[in-house]
Amino acid sequence: MESDLRSIGELARDSGLSVSTLRFYDGAGVLAPARVDPRTGYRWYAPGQLADARLLARLRRVGMPLADVRAVLGAAPGSGVARRVVDTHLRRLEDGLADARRELSLIRRLIDQRESPMTTAPAEHRRTVAARELAGALDAVRFAVGSDPELPVLSGVLFDLDGGLLRLVATDRYRMALAEVPVRTPGADPDPDLARAGDPDPGAGAESEAADGAPVAVVVPAALADALRALLGSADGTARLTLGAATVRVEVDGHRIEGAALDHDYPDYRPLVRLDPVHRVGLSAADLREAVASAPTRTLPSGPHGAACEVAVLAVDGTGRLTVAAPDGSGAPGALRVAVNRDFLLEALPTGAPGQLVLELGGPVAPLAIRTPDRPGAFSVLMPVRLPA
Structure with missing residues (x-):
């Protein structure tokens, strides 16, 4: 009525x-x-x-x-869709609050330095980390370091320390790689490897360091990152990492290397860490590498200045099966098609790895995430190449 x-x-x-x-x-x-x-x-x-x-x-x-x-x-009543959407939004808000707290901690530090430049001493953040894990993290991100002289901040690896976690990040704007390694405060758990590394007192300063939970972000130049990786070699022991306001130092097996950090603020990478994929597809790393290497490609512009690249097209059909599709648009009707730089994709795939990968796809213009299940803290993100209509 x-x-x-x-x-x-x-x-x-x-x-x-x-x-x-x-x-x-x-x-x-x-x-x-x-x-x-x-x-x-x-x-x-x-x-x-x-x-x-x-x-x-x-x-x-x-x-x-x-x-x-x-x-x-x-949402249909009883489907659970509405609750899942609300839960996802709640997680997004919680992540945003954590990010805001971290930024405010850094802001307070900058305010202190601005108001008391003569009395605020640059802090040094000392942590210990398994040498093998730090080496693996550098290997996982090095390929994505930028080389554009107009963007010098991207010509290094971000060492982002927050509590007991160190995240390494590299990006050239078209791809991004991340790797996480756990760290601990020196002296919290005395390690004989540190004593052998030439530190007469591994626990010195441990009390002040343990109280310092403030996050720190340092951009390590690519050349210094490569030197750090060479120093780590295949060591199985513990490395001591010191991040200062403008310096980076690593000590392992009695050897030390130190250098200046880049004096730039790294762009905020965290929004790309929290993707909302539509499809999650598990597949063999070796099979995907072989399929991408042998599949036909298409040359398309991929950069702001129209730089051309060879594009591979990934397609997910209605059953959730992923294939490397023909670039001419043929294939299963209605399949989700995501085009990416073929060389970037091959570089992002771990070489010699017999294990599985998980690919996360959100849409034809959404970032593509490549994850390795046995290393949940390490993954790569590729920006898609827009296919012509």
Whole structure:
């Protein structure tokens, strides 16, 4: 009955949404009125839409993206979709809060240095790390270091220390590689390898270091990163890592190397760490490498200046099966197709690895993530190449 319908003004009053907001969500296909007067264009809403409008108001308050709001309101009852979307958004908010806390810690340090430049001594952050794990992390990210002279900040490896975790990051804007290694404070667990490394007192300064949980980010030039990797070699012991305001030092097996860090602020890489893939596909690393190496390619521009590259096309069909597709668009109809720089993809695939990979695909223009299940803290991200329509 039309008498049961609410006017847009009444729904706005009862739901806490404004009239203009209700009009916006109608146009966005989120909450359409039950009836629109064909003569005046006035919107009328069914009684049951009040609950949706109130839910929409609360989703709006927590900053849920429009696509997720649409998914929640459009989810079939009992499907669990709405709850999964809400849970994902909650994790996103929690991650954002952690990022904000980290940035505020760095901001406080910068304010202290700005207000007391003569009395604020540069902090040194000392940690110990398994030499083999640090070497493996450098190997996992080195290929993605940038070489563009116009972007000197990308010509190194970011050493991002936060508590007991050290993350190494490298990117040239078209790909990114990350690797995580656990670290500990010197002296917290005395290690005989450190004593043999030439440190007369491995626990010296441990109390102050243990109290220093502030994060630090240092960009290590590529040449210094390569020298660090050579120093680590195939050592099985413990390496001592010192990150200062502008220096990096590593000591292992009685040898030491030290150098200056790049004086640049690294771009925020963390949003790319939290992808929301549509497809997760597990497959053999060796099989994928062979398929990519032998598949036909297509030459397309991939950079801001139109630099050409050979493109490989990955396709996921309706069953979730991934193949390296023909670049001419032939193949299973309706399959998700993601084009990437073929050479970058091959460099991102671990060589000589008999194990499995997990590929995460979010769409034809969404980043492609390549993960190794036995190393959950290490993965690569490739930016897609847009295929011509």
